[in-house]
Amino acid sequence: MSALVTAAELRAELAQPLSPVVVDVQWVLTGAQGPGGRERYVAEHLPGAVHVDLDAELAGPPGAGGRHPLPDPAVVEAALRRAGVDADSRVVVYDQGPSFAAARAWWVLRWAGLQDVRVLDGGMAAWLAEGGPTTTDVPQPEAGSFTARPGSLPVLDADAAAKIASAGTLVDARASERFAGRTEPIDPVAGHIPGAVNAPTTDNALPDGRFLDAGTLRQRFSALGIRADDGDVGVYCGSGVTAAHELLALHKAGIDAALYVGSWSEWVTDPGRPVATA
The missing domain is CATH 3.40.250.10 (Rhodanese-like domain)
Incomplete structure (x- = not known):
C-alpha cells in the first residue's frame, strides 16, 4: 500500500x-x-x-x-x-x-x-x-485506545550508522553545502559522516512539494549508488526530520532504509567521531 x-x-x-x-x-x-x-x-x-x-x-x-x-x-x-x-x-x-x-x-x-x-x-x-475545505474549529474526538509498541521500525545509533557507511550505503539527506562542510547554520561542527552519500531530500519533490513518481526516484537513487539490492541502507540529516522525508522517498522507490534518529546533531556531540568534508 x-x-x-x-x-x-x-x-x-x-x-x-x-x-x-x-x-x-x-x-x-x-x-x-x-x-x-x-x-x-x-x-x-x-x-x-x-x-x-x-x-x-x-x-x-x-x-x-x-x-x-x-x-x-x-x-x-x-x-x-x-x-x-x-x-x-x-x-x-x-x-x-x-x-x-x-x-x-x-x-x-x-x-x-x-x-x-x-x-x-x-x-x-x-x-x-485541490479546493479542499479548511476550518478553525478544534475537534474533540472520543479518546482512542492506541497502545504504543516501540521498535516496530529499525533504528540506527551512531555505531550502526558508521558501520553502514563502510559496509552498506549511508545517505545524508542535507543540502550539499552542509554535507561538504562549506556552511553549517545549526550544528556546531560542519561536514558529514565519512563514507556517506549525499542525496538532498529537496530533490525528491516537485516544485509544489509533491513527491516525484516512483520511477524517477528510483533513477535518481540508482545514479547515486543507492539501490534496493546493494545491502543495508541508512539515512540521516541534521536531526532526524528531513531524513524521514528521504526515507519516505526511498520507500516510494522500493528501497528499505533505517533511520539514524540522532543524525548529525548527535554525531558531533562526541569529538572522537570522525568528520569528513570531501
Missing part, C-alpha cells in the same frame, strides 16, 4: 462513513520560517484534524541524543489517543508542505506500532490547490 495519499483521494475518503483519522503536524524549524506549527493550525487546518506537536510529542528533549531524538513512547501514545486513534485506525498525517514534518510523523507512528499511516502528498498546499 502506498504511504502517500493525494488531496483528491483524501477528500473522497473523508466523505465515506469509515474515514481515516487526520492528524495535523504543521511545523517550522525556526521562527525565520514564519508562524509556528500550532499557530498555523489555529489559523487553518483540515476539518476534524487534531494537532500533534513535532518537537514535544514526536521527539524527545534535545540533548546528547541530538536535537530531535526518539520520543517517549508514552507521549506518542497519549498524543494519538487524544486524536482518537485506535490500534486499527487508518491515519493520514499532513503539514503545510513539503511534508518534512509529516514524514517524521509517518515514521514515528509506524515505529510506535501503528500499521496504517499515510502522508498527504504536498500537505496543506496541495489540499488548498
Whole structure:
C-alpha cells in the first residue's frame, strides 16, 4: 500500500462513513520560517484534524541524543489517543508542505506500532490547490485506545550508522553545502559522516512539494549508488526530520532504509567521531 495519499483521494475518503483519522503536524524549524506549527493550525487546518506537536510529542528533549531524538513512547501514545486513534485506525498525517514534518510523523507512528499511516502528498498546499475545505474549529474526538509498541521500525545509533557507511550505503539527506562542510547554520561542527552519500531530500519533490513518481526516484537513487539490492541502507540529516522525508522517498522507490534518529546533531556531540568534508 502506498504511504502517500493525494488531496483528491483524501477528500473522497473523508466523505465515506469509515474515514481515516487526520492528524495535523504543521511545523517550522525556526521562527525565520514564519508562524509556528500550532499557530498555523489555529489559523487553518483540515476539518476534524487534531494537532500533534513535532518537537514535544514526536521527539524527545534535545540533548546528547541530538536535537530531535526518539520520543517517549508514552507521549506518542497519549498524543494519538487524544486524536482518537485506535490500534486499527487508518491515519493520514499532513503539514503545510513539503511534508518534512509529516514524514517524521509517518515514521514515528509506524515505529510506535501503528500499521496504517499515510502522508498527504504536498500537505496543506496541495489540499488548498485541490479546493479542499479548511476550518478553525478544534475537534474533540472520543479518546482512542492506541497502545504504543516501540521498535516496530529499525533504528540506527551512531555505531550502526558508521558501520553502514563502510559496509552498506549511508545517505545524508542535507543540502550539499552542509554535507561538504562549506556552511553549517545549526550544528556546531560542519561536514558529514565519512563514507556517506549525499542525496538532498529537496530533490525528491516537485516544485509544489509533491513527491516525484516512483520511477524517477528510483533513477535518481540508482545514479547515486543507492539501490534496493546493494545491502543495508541508512539515512540521516541534521536531526532526524528531513531524513524521514528521504526515507519516505526511498520507500516510494522500493528501497528499505533505517533511520539514524540522532543524525548529525548527535554525531558531533562526541569529538572522537570522525568528520569528513570531501
